[in-house]
Amino acid sequence: xxxxxxxxxxxxxxxxxxxxxxxxxxxxxxxxxxxxxxxxxxxxxxxxxxxxxxxxxxxxxxxxxxxxxxxxxxxxxxxxxxxxxxxxxxxxxxxxxxxxxxxxxxxxxxxxxxxxxxxxxxxxxxxxxxxxxxxxxxxxxxxxxxxxxxxxxxxxxxxxxxxxxxxxxxxxxxxxxxxxxxxxxxxxxxxxxxxxxxxxxxxxxxxxxxxxxxxxxxxxxxxxxxxxxxxxxxxxxxxxxxxxxxxxxxxxxxxxxxxxxxxxxx
Numbered sequence: 001x002x003x004x005x006x007x008x009x010x011x012x013x014x015x016x017x018x019x020x021x022x023x024x025x026x027x028x029x030x031x032x033x034x035x036x037x038x039x040x041x042x043x044x045x046x047x048x049x050x051x052x053x054x055x056x057x058x059x060x061x062x063x064x065x066x067x068x069x070x071x072x073x074x075x076x077x078x079x080x081x082x083x084x085x086x087x088x089x090x091x092x093x094x095x096x097x098x099x100x101x102x103x104x105x106x107x108x109x110x111x112x113x114x115x116x117x118x119x120x121x122x123x124x125x126x127x128x129x130x131x132x133x134x135x136x137x138x139x140x141x142x143x144x145x146x147x148x149x150x151x152x153x154x155x156x157x158x159x160x161x162x163x164x165x166x167x168x169x170x171x172x173x174x175x176x177x178x179x180x181x182x183x184x185x186x187x188x189x190x191x192x193x194x195x196x197x198x199x200x201x202x203x204x205x206x207x208x209x210x211x212x213x214x215x216x217x218x219x220x221x222x223x224x225x226x227x228x229x230x231x232x233x234x235x236x237x238x239x240x241x242x243x244x245x246x247x248x249x250x251x252x253x254x255x256x257x258x259x260x261x262x263x264x265x266x
Contacts, residue, residue: 005037006170008218011251015263017092019049019082025137028145033160034097034153038144042135044085053078053202053252054174054214057166057200057207058096059106059149061098062090062118063131063140068116068124068147072109074202077252091144096162096199100153106164106201120151161185162199167213176212176236178204212236213250216243220259223266229254 005024010016020043027035036058043049055078060071099106101120109119116124127147131140164184169175175184181204182192191202196204212235219226232243247255258264 006037006056006214006218008214008221009054009056011054011217012258012261012263013221014266015049016051019043019045019051023137025141027141030093030150031145031148033155034093034100035148036092036094036097038141039090039092040087040135040137040140041090042087043082045082048081048083050079050081052252053080054217055210056214057095057202057210059093059109060090061202062087062088062094063128063144066125066128066132068128068131069139070109070112070114070116070119072106072112072114074111075202075206076111077250087132089131089135089140089144094159094163095166096156096159099159100156101148101151105198107197116147122147122150122225130173143162143174156193159199162195165204166200166207166211169208173212173235175208178208181208209246210250213247216247216255217251217258220255220264226255226259 005014005067010022023040023042025038025040026032027038049158055074055076057073059073062069063073098109102109116122124147127143130143134140165181168184169181175181178192179189187195190218192204196202196207200207215235215254216231219231228243229240232238232240237243237246244254244256247258251258253261
């Protein structure tokens with residue numbers, strides 16, 4: 001995955017642009033196998049801004065509320081309310097990257113938010129205090145690097161394989177079923193399911209559908225006219241109604257309504 005991540009995961013981006021800015025930064029080279037990128041969000045709002053983000057198949061660790069918090073993959077919509085001014089620095093791990101730090105199944109983290117000290121066995125509070133004291137990237141990114149390096153992640157060929165498989169799903173919109181990914185990987189579906197449960201924390205079916213929903217979100221963000229029926233067929237949905245149900249479950253409204261919202265495309 002590129003260092004840009006998937007910006008289309010930010011729901012109603014035009015409204016978001018008025019409330020906050022996002023900077024994406026590379027980790028220490030020694031962490032590049034595990035961490036895709038750091039994301040730094042700075043905001044300054046009058047009143048409050050409620051931001052939704054579409055969860056992706058990756059673990060995040062974020063400095064907030066005085067701790068480094070490990071966010072396992074959630075199947076539920078993710079919202080964060082921003083008030084006043086502030087910042088959050090987070091690490092977006094590769095889909096197969098966090099297991100090397102956890103040294104156990106990532107599935108145990110799914111749907112949870114836990115302090116990194118509890119999960120990784122290294123006190124996170126001193127690092128969190130330094131990161132939250134300033135938003136200067138030159139000062140806080142090395143602190144995050146040092147904390148993660150102290151966890152001594154070891155090279156994980158299986159984790160790299162899993163990350164490559166998720167990247168293949170992201171690149172190829174014609175992969176619309178977990179069975180296709182299993183065939184591409186040369187594995188049985190059951191073996192692929194076990195691999196993803198252990199290293200990603202969710203099954204390959206969820207990963208495939210989430211990538212296709214993000215493709216639909218990207219189409220809505222493009223500002224170009226969209227034939228939703230045609231796009232549904234391209235993305236492997238049985239019909240437009242199937243895409244509408246899946247999209248609404250994730251984003252909260254139908255694709256066509258979301259596309260027309262001025263907070264989506266301005």
